[in-house]
Amino acid sequence: MPSVQFPGEGPHPDNHGKCEPTAPTYGQGRFFQTGRTLGSVVARVCREEEAPVGLAYAPPAEPPLVTAHKVGARVEIAAVNPAAQALGLAPGTALTLARAQVPDLEVRAADPDGDAADLRALAERLARRWAPIVAVSDADGLLIDLTGVAHLHGGEAGFARRLLRLLARHGIGGRVAVADSAGAAWALARHGGQAVQIVAPGTHIAAIAPLPVSALRLEPAALELLARLGVDSVGQLLDMPRAPLVRRFGAAIVTRLDQATGRAPEPLDPVVPPTRIAVEQRFAEPLLTAEPIEHWLRELMARLAQELARAGQGARAVELVAARVDNRPQCLRLGFSRPTRDPAHMLRLALRRIEEIDPGCGIDALALHVRRADPLGAETLAPSLAGEAAADLAPLIDALVNRIGTGRLWRVQPVESDVPERALTLLAPLDPPAGRGVPLRADDIRQLDARAPDHPWHPRWPRPARLLRRPEPVEHVIAELPDQPPRRFTWRGLSHRVVRADGPERIAGEWWRRSAERLAVRDYYRVEDEAGDRFWLYRRGDGVRAETGDLAWFLHGR
Structure with a gap:
């Protein structure tokens, strides 16, 4: 039963086709374990292989970082990164003591709910692509049952290598342990001290014997009593008679011993990945014309x-798949600006x-797959009685987007930045604007x-209606240094003589973003040529100091 430990916190990995990275970067002590057996069945499905060497993830150099949470009236460290651990910090340490010990310590608030959600999301993705049985073992662990699937990954060693590479791509250090029982794998991943540890069949008892008794997942009170009695290792507990242990500690300690050794079953409670909503209709005779296709689409x-109403969901993306008799499916993807389950609206699109559907020799099946869905509650069936309902732009936007594409319909939201290309971001037409700052307290x-509040686009410094995707260089510029506007320039092979100009508007680089912008300067000019065309040009550098720019000219907007 394999077991994995990883530090990290943040968004979950692999979002099924989305670009955003998924995986967290938790602090010290984050684990997920995997299991080779289920219950009392001990099975091995691949030959013995040597454990891979050198798979430990080496995180980049980073400052000491901890997450903290409040326990009663005391603020304690919840997790630490390797740099903080190397300085002697550990979970449970008082934050005031940690700050005194490490003055430049970076502290972030712990998010246990977010961690639990990320861990479950990771379990669901592993259950989809790695093994059918994946269970959340505790607040920071997963168990994966490898029975019957290890050979699909090149054996247990290959499974461990692929899993660690997946975690490393998202900045997570991992530990993998494979043993015949879930308890043994859990113990070896947390206390084995190796990035990867694969235990030979039948030898897991000897492997866990030297581990501390905390590897048995016992209660803190039992661990404290065992420490007072001088029992430090699992092997010492295994050598002791069972009856005195049960009388002194109760049946829990014997149960944990039997689960670790494989004598007692430890059933897993696997996560069940949510299934996508889909409906399908197959035909005895192939469809060849648009009329029957339209009938069955209705x-x-x-x-x-x-189905969407039963699940409390609204579709954001639906894919129509028309399966042809020659095994060449025809696919149409429909997108919606907001969640919907209105059949008339979806059918109209x-x-x-x-x-666009080519029936070819005939279509023998039609299917609708919901590729993306969001929660959607009860819908209002009639407008408000108090007055007229506001115009709903969603049907119009959906019709335009499905005709011209999602990349050609958007709206602009301002961003607080002086650099023009950073001063805006593109949003979907109906997406709400991003929140601005943290709300202030009442006092x-x-x-x-x-x-x-000041608008990010200051009215005293107007911007052109259209910015080029990238500033384009202009040539043959005639301008007087250091701050006179250009008199003539050539752009895209055409020469322009300037008759009116305004500027310069000087914009300095954002040194807090990139060190290369520390001394960078741009001088912007609004100019008009003889034909009445207006351009927004800038020159790199202030015209006096060479370190501010190379005096090259660019066209940025019109």
Whole structure:
């Protein structure tokens, strides 16, 4: 039964096709364990292989970092990174003591709920792609049953290598232990001291014997009593008679011993990955024309809406798959600006693109797959009685997006940045604007400032309606240094003579983002040529100091 330990915190890995990285970077002590056996069945499905060497993840050099949480009136460390651990910090240490010991310590608030959600998300993804049985063992562990699947990954050693590579790609250090029981794998991953430890069949008892008794997952009171009695290792407990142990500690200690050695079953409670909603209709005779396809699309959309309502979900992306008799499926993807389960709206968008389906020799099955869904509660069936309902732009936006594509319809949100290309971000048409800052407390003195916040795009410095995707170089520029506007320039092979100009507007680099921008300067000019066309040009450098730029000219907007 393999077991993995990893430090880290953050978003979960692998979001099924999304770019955003998934995996967290938790602090010290994050684990997930995997199991080779289930219950009392001990099975080995691959030949013995040597444990891979050198798979420990070497994190990059980083400052000491801890997460902290409040326990009663005391603030304690919840997790530490390797740099903080090397300085002697450990979970459970008082934060005030840690700050006194390490003055430059970086502290972040612990998020146990987020950690639990990330751990479960990781378990679901492993259950989809690695092994069918994956269980959350505790707040920081997973158990994976390898029975019957290890050979699919090149054996247990290959499984360990692939798993560690997956974690390392997301900045997570891992430990993998494989043993005949879940308890032994759990103990070896946390206390074995190796990045990968694969125990030969039948030797797990000898492997866990030298480990401390804390490897048996006992209660703190039992561990304290064992320490007072001088019992330090699992091997000492195994050599003691059972009856005195039960009288002194209860049946829990014997149960944990039997689970670690494989004498007692330890059933796993596997996570069940959520299944995607889909409806399908197969035909006895192939469909060849648009009319029967439209008829069955109406039936399928109604069934899909019922399934979405039953699940309390609204579709954001639906894929129509038309399976042809020649095994060449036709696919149409429909996107929605907000969650919906309105069958009429979804059908209307599908019928507008029905001509894209090529039936070929015939279609013998139609299926609708919900590729993305969000929670959606009860829907209002009639407008408010108090007045007219606001215009709903979602149907119009959906029709445009499905016709011209998602990358061609968006709206702009300002960002607080002086650099023009960083001063905006693109949002989906109906996405809410991002929140601006943390709300102030009621007793914060800044509450006395009743002025409206400054807009990121200052009206005194107007910007062109259109910025180029990348600034384009201009040539043959005639301008007087250091701060006069250009008199003539050539762009895309055409020469332009300037008749009106305004500027310069000087923008310095954001040195806190990149060290290369510490001395960088741009001088922007708004110019108009003889034909009435207006351009937004800038020059790199202030025209006096060479370190501020190379005096090259660029066109940034029109």
